[in-house]
Amino acid sequence: MTVSITSGRLHLLLALLLFCTCAHASETAAITVLNERVRITPDQLSLLEDAGGALTYAQAVAAWQNGQFAPPQADNLNLGVTPSAYWARLQIDNPSATPRRVILSHDYAPTDDVRLYSGTDPADTKVAGDTATLPDGAWRNRVAAFELDLPPQSSQVVYLRVATESNLNMELSLWPPAQYQQHEQLISLFYGLLFGGVAVTVLYLLFAAQLAREPNALLLAAYLTSYGLYLAFLNGFPSLWLPGALLAYINVLHIASLGLLFGFGALFYRRYLQLANEYVWADRVVALLQWLGFAVVLYGVLPYSVLGVILLLVTGIGPLFTIGFAFYLWYRRRPHAAVFALGWVIAHLGSMLGTLRVSGVLPNSDLILHLPAVGCAIAFACFTWSIGRRLSVERIYAYTDFLTGLANRRQLSSQGEMEYDRARRYGHPLSLVLLDVDHFKTVNDTWGHAFGDKVLRKLAEHCRNESRTSDLVIRLGGEEFAILLVETPITEARKIAERLRLAQMSDKLEGRKITVSLGISELLPDDRGIEDLLQRADAAMYRAKEAGRNRVELQITDDAAL
Numbered sequence: 001m002t003v004s005i006t007s008g009r010l011h012l013l014l015a016l017l018l019f020c021t022c023a024h025a026s027e028t029a030a031i032t033v034l035n036e037r038v039r040i041t042p043d044q045l046s047l048l049e050d051a052g053g054a055l056t057y058a059q060a061v062a063a064w065q066n067g068q069f070a071p072p073q074a075d076n077l078n079l080g081v082t083p084s085a086y087w088a089r090l091q092i093d094n095p096s097a098t099p100r101r102v103i104l105s106h107d108y109a110p111t112d113d114v115r116l117y118s119g120t121d122p123a124d125t126k127v128a129g130d131t132a133t134l135p136d137g138a139w140r141n142r143v144a145a146f147e148l149d150l151p152p153q154s155s156q157v158v159y160l161r162v163a164t165e166s167n168l169n170m171e172l173s174l175w176p177p178a179q180y181q182q183h184e185q186l187i188s189l190f191y192g193l194l195f196g197g198v199a200v201t202v203l204y205l206l207f208a209a210q211l212a213r214e215p216n217a218l219l220l221a222a223y224l225t226s227y228g229l230y231l232a233f234l235n236g237f238p239s240l241w242l243p244g245a246l247l248a249y250i251n252v253l254h255i256a257s258l259g260l261l262f263g264f265g266a267l268f269y270r271r272y273l274q275l276a277n278e279y280v281w282a283d284r285v286v287a288l289l290q291w292l293g294f295a296v297v298l299y300g301v302l303p304y305s306v307l308g309v310i311l312l313l314v315t316g317i318g319p320l321f322t323i324g325f326a327f328y329l330w331y332r333r334r335p336h337a338a339v340f341a342l343g344w345v346i347a348h349l350g351s352m353l354g355t356l357r358v359s360g361v362l363p364n365s366d367l368i369l370h371l372p373a374v375g376c377a378i379a380f381a382c383f384t385w386s387i388g389r390r391l392s393v394e395r396i397y398a399y400t401d402f403l404t405g406l407a408n409r410r411q412l413s414s415q416g417e418m419e420y421d422r423a424r425r426y427g428h429p430l431s432l433v434l435l436d437v438d439h440f441k442t443v444n445d446t447w448g449h450a451f452g453d454k455v456l457r458k459l460a461e462h463c464r465n466e467s468r469t470s471d472l473v474i475r476l477g478g479e480e481f482a483i484l485l486v487e488t489p490i491t492e493a494r495k496i497a498e499r500l501r502l503a504q505m506s507d508k509l510e511g512r513k514i515t516v517s518l519g520i521s522e523l524l525p526d527d528r529g530i531e532d533l534l535q536r537a538d539a540a541m542y543r544a545k546e547a548g549r550n551r552v553e554l555q556i557t558d559d560a561a562l
Contacts, residue, residue, distance in 0.1 A: 028043070028044060028045065028046050028071070028089065028090075028091060029041075029043045029044045030044070030091045030092070030093045030155065031044050031090060031091065031092045031093065031174055032093050032095060033092065033093065033094045033095075033096070033100050033102055033150060033174065035176060036176065036179060037173055037174070037175050037176075037179055037180075037183075038173065038174040038175075039171075039172075039173050040090065040171075040172040040173060040174065042071060042072040042075045042076070042077055043071065043075075044090065044091075045071065045072060045077070045088050045089070045090060045170060045172075046064065046069035046070065046071060046088065046089045047069060047070060047071070047072055047086055047087065047088055047170065048060060048063055048064070048068055048069045048070075048086065048087040048088075048089075049084050049085075049086055050084060050085040050086065050087060050161070050163075051083075051084045053083075053084065053085040053163055055085075055087065055161075057117045057125070057159065057161075060087045060117075060159055060161070061159070063087075064089055069087075069089055072170065076363060077169050077170040077171050077172075077363065078167070078169040078171070078357065078362070078363050079168045079169055079170070080167060080168070081165075081166065081167055081168070082168050084168075085161060085162065085163035086161070086162050086163075086168060086170065087159060087160065087161050088159070088160040088161075088162070088170050088172075089157065089158075089159055090104075090157070090158050090159075090160070090172070091155060091156070091157050092104075092148065092150065092155070092156050092157075092158065092174065093154075093155045094150035094151070094152065094153065094154050094155075094156075095153060096152060096153070097152050097153060098152050099149065099150060099151055099152050100149075100150045100152075101147060101148070101149050101150070101177055102147075102148050102150065102174050102175060102176065102177070103145050103146070103147060103148075103174070103175040103176075103177055103180040104116065104145070104146045104148055104158070104172065104173075104174055104175075105143055105144065105145040105146075105172065105173050105174075105175060105180065106128070106143060106144040106145070106160070106162065106170075106171070106172055107143060107169075107171040107172060107173055108143070108167065108169050108171055108369075109142055109143045109234065109235050109236025109237075110130060110164070110166050110167075110233060110234060110235075110236055110250075110251075110254060111129055111130065111143075111144060111162060111164045111166070111168070112129050112130050112131045112132065112163060112164040112165060112166070112250075112251070113127070113129040113131060113132040113161075113162070113163045113164065114127070114128045114129045114132070114144035114160065114161070114162050115127050115128075115132075115160065115161040116128075116146045116158060116159070116160055117158065117159040117160075117161070118148065118156065118157075118158040118159075126146045128140075128141060128144035128145065128146065129144055129164070130164075130236065130239040130247060130250050130251075131247050131248055131250060131251075140239055140240060141184075141236075141240075142184065142187070142188075142235065142236040142237060142239070142240060143236055145180065147177075160172075164251075165251040166251055166254065167357070171363075187235070190373070191231070191232075191235060191237065191373065194228075194231070194373055194376065194377060195228055195231075195232070197377070198224055198225070198227070198228040198376075198380070199228075201221075201224060201380060201384055202221045202224055202225055204384070205217040205218065205220050205221035205224070205384070205387065206218070206221050208387065208388075209221065214387070214390075215271060216268065216271055216272045216387060216390070217387050219264065219267055219268040219271055219272070220268055220272075220380075220383055220384070220387055222260075222264045222268075223261070223264040223265050223267075223268045223383075224380055224383075226257060226260040226261040226263075226264050226265075227261055227347075227376050227380070228376075229257040229260070229261075230254075230257040230258055230260075230261045230372075231372060231373050231376060232257075233250070233253065233254040233257055234254075234354070234369075234372065235370075235373075238250060238253070238254075251299075252299050252300050255296060255297075255299040256296070256297045256299060258296060258315075259293050259294060259295065259296025259297040259299070259314075260293075260294070260297065261293070261351075262289070262290075262292075262293030262296070262314045262315065262318070263290055263291070263293030263294035263296075263297075264293075265293070265347075266286050266287070266289045266290035266293055266318070266322070267290050269286055269322055269326075269344070270283055270286045270287060270290065272336075272340065273326070273329060273334065273337065273340065279325075282325055285321065286321075286322060289313065289314060289318040289321075289322070292310050292313055292314050292318075293314050293318075295310055296310060296311065296314060311355075315351060315352065315355045316352065316355060319348035319351065319352050322344065322348070323341075323344060323345050323348055326340060326341035326344045326345070327341050327345075329341070336386050336389070336390055339382050339383075339385065339386040339389075340382070340383070340386055342382055343378070343379040343380070343381075343382030343383045343386070344379070346375045346378045346379045346382070347375050347376065347379035347380075349371075349375060350371045350372035350373075350374070350375030350376070351372060351375075353368055353371055353372075354368070354371070354372050357369070398410065399411040399414075401475040403453060403456060403457065403475070404456055404457055404460035404475050405460065406460050406463070406464075406473050406474055406475045406481070407472055407473065407474045407475075408474065408475060408476075409474065409476050409477060411472070411474065412472065412474045412476070412482065412484065412530070412534075413530070415472055415484075416472070416484055416530035417529060417530055419472070419484060419486055419530070420523070420527075420529055420530045420533075422486075423486070423487075423523055424523075428486070428487045429487060429488055429489040429490075429522060429523065430484070430485070430486060430487070430488070430522070430523040430533070431484075431485040431488045431489065431490050431492070431493035431520060431521065431522045431523070431533075432482060432483070432484055432485070432493075432520070432521050432522075432530075432533040432534060432537045433482065433483040433485065433493055433496065433497050433500075433518055433519075433520050433537065434476075434480070434481075434482050434518065434519045434520075434521075434534070434537035434538055434540070434541045435459075435463075435480070435481050435482070435483075435497075435500070435516045435517065435518040435519075435541065436479055436480050436481075436516060436517055436541055436545070437455060437456075437459065437479035437514060437515075437516055438514070438515045438516060438517055438545070438549040438550060439549075440452065440455070440478070440479035443455060443514065447512070451509075451510070454509060454510075455479075455509060455514050456475070456479065458507065458509055458514075459481060459504060459514075459516065460473070460475065460481070462500055462503045462504050462507070463481055463483055463500065465503070466496055466499050466500040466503060467483050467485070467496065468485075470486050470487075471483055471484060471485050471486060471488075472484040472486075482534070482537070483496070483500075484530075489522065490520055490521075490522035490554060490555070493520050493522070494520055494552060494554065497518045497520055497552045498552055500516075500518070501515070501516060501518060501550065501551070501552060504516050505550060515549060515550035516550070517541055517544040517545045517549045517550065517551060517553075518541060518544060518551070518552045518553070519536075519537045519538060519539065519540030519541030519542070519543070519544055519552075519553050519554075519555070520537060520540060520552065520553070520554050520555065521533045521534075521535075521536035521537040521540065521554075521555040522555065524557065536555040536556075537555065539555070539556070540553040540554055540555050540556070541553065
């Protein structure tokens with residue numbers, strides 16, 4: 001005998017089941033509509049695990065009637081990663097004498113499929129989620145959110161079905177529409193500023209990598225980009241702009257961004273701290289974490305058990321090791337390790353707490369959910385500052401003489417040409433003083449190189465004292481120095497050179513008199529660059545040496561001897 005159930009009878013059956021659920025209302029606290037956000041607590045929910053994911057709405061209502069729903073365990077609405085779907089039953093009360101419109105939101109953004117049933121007709125279903133198929137013309141939101149119209153002084157029962165490949169939780173809120181819109185606008189503004197800052201920082205790092213040939217800047221740019229992508233997936237933004245064909249792979253892309261984050265992070269860690277130079281064993285450990293991180297990108301290929309072990313190593317044990325070792329290098333006073341260690345611990349503290357949240361150990365609170373974004377902003381400020389500081393220090397080393405602290409020959413080539421162009425453009429005089437320590441080889445051979453270094457440092461001090469802040473004092477190499485005197489004619493340059501010669505001669509270092517020979521040149525109309533001044537000053541200095549040393553000589557022009 002075959003029994004057929006018409007659509008009308010099915011609706012009647014569901015209505016009776018919903019009516020009968022009132023007998024159970026005392027088992028679950030009702031949610032009262034207020035004029036502000038109401039966070040739904042565990043005692044206001046009843047849950048049913050749908051292991052096969054095949055239960056229908058009618059079957060879920062029948063399961064409630066049969067007492068198969070149960071409150072959440074341990075007051076935790078975060079159910080971790082599970083292949084099961086879950087049904088939730090809520091009772092919403094509107095005690096007001098006027099009808100109310102409210103927003104019921106599922107507060108965890110990267111959730112695949114959320115369905116709301118609020119009537120007797122199974123076809124009257126509202127659908128949201130990252131991968132859910134929405135009705136034509138429907139907008140996909142960052143989080144699953146549903147509008148509910150509540151009659152005055154009414155009590156309405158709704159059912160939610162949640163299924164996802166990522167962290168499944170039942171964190172829900174009931175909002176006044178205006179407050180919900182304001183909250184979403186603030187979240188979008190915060191992350192818009194964060195992603196804008198990430199984009200600007202990445203462009204800066206790429207520019208620094210190209211200009212300074214700094215591979216660490218390039219690695220930090222890759223790390224920062226991966227972090228930005230991970231945060232975007234974590235907060236549901238890619239579902240708003242990804243094409244429909246890619247939405248089915250959004251969880252794969254989410255996990256891939258996590259793998260890239262930890263892979264590039266470990267690679268940046270190794271290269272920035274130069275582990276291979278002194279700590280080969282640590283470099284190999286971090287290299288293993290690096291390749292395990294990149295292996296997470298193969299999320300759709302690796303067995304789930306293997307992936308679980310990799311994620312435990314990469315997101316759990318790995319950060320503990322790298323944080324501890326970074327602080328060890330800080331203790332050992334490794335250059336730039338202090339700021340790096342602070343940035344690293346902030347970045348990975350957020351990711352570790354996120355891992356505990358996804359696994360269900362921690363609740364899905366707003367603070368823990370958005371902590372990785374806050375950590376990203378603080379950490380990358382530290383990292384980018386450290387990279388900028390490192391580039392600045394390396395630039396100083398590249399253009400500064402280590403022994404005396406003066407500018408070097410490279411600085412003369414760059415700044416000297418700028419001063420040459422400025423003098424040509426505005427018709428200003430420009431002079432160059434070149435000086436050399438007399439018998440410096442004998443000084444080294446007689447009293448040692450340590451004393452010779454003292455002589456050079458003392459001469460550098462005299463050069464600084466006798467020149468102006470606008471002038472450029474250079475150690476060209478060995479015992480040879482130069483002073484580029486801007487807006488200074490050769491007559492004034494001669495007075496400065498004489499004061500310098502006398503200061504050096506009168507300052508008997510350790511009772512020993514050390515003298516210098518000086519040559520001076522001035523910019524001429526036919527000069528083609530700073531090298532022409534340098535050549536004439538060099539010729540004048542050698543005439544001073546040939547004339548007996550400890551004297552000043554001026555350039556000789558084709559027209560007359562000055």
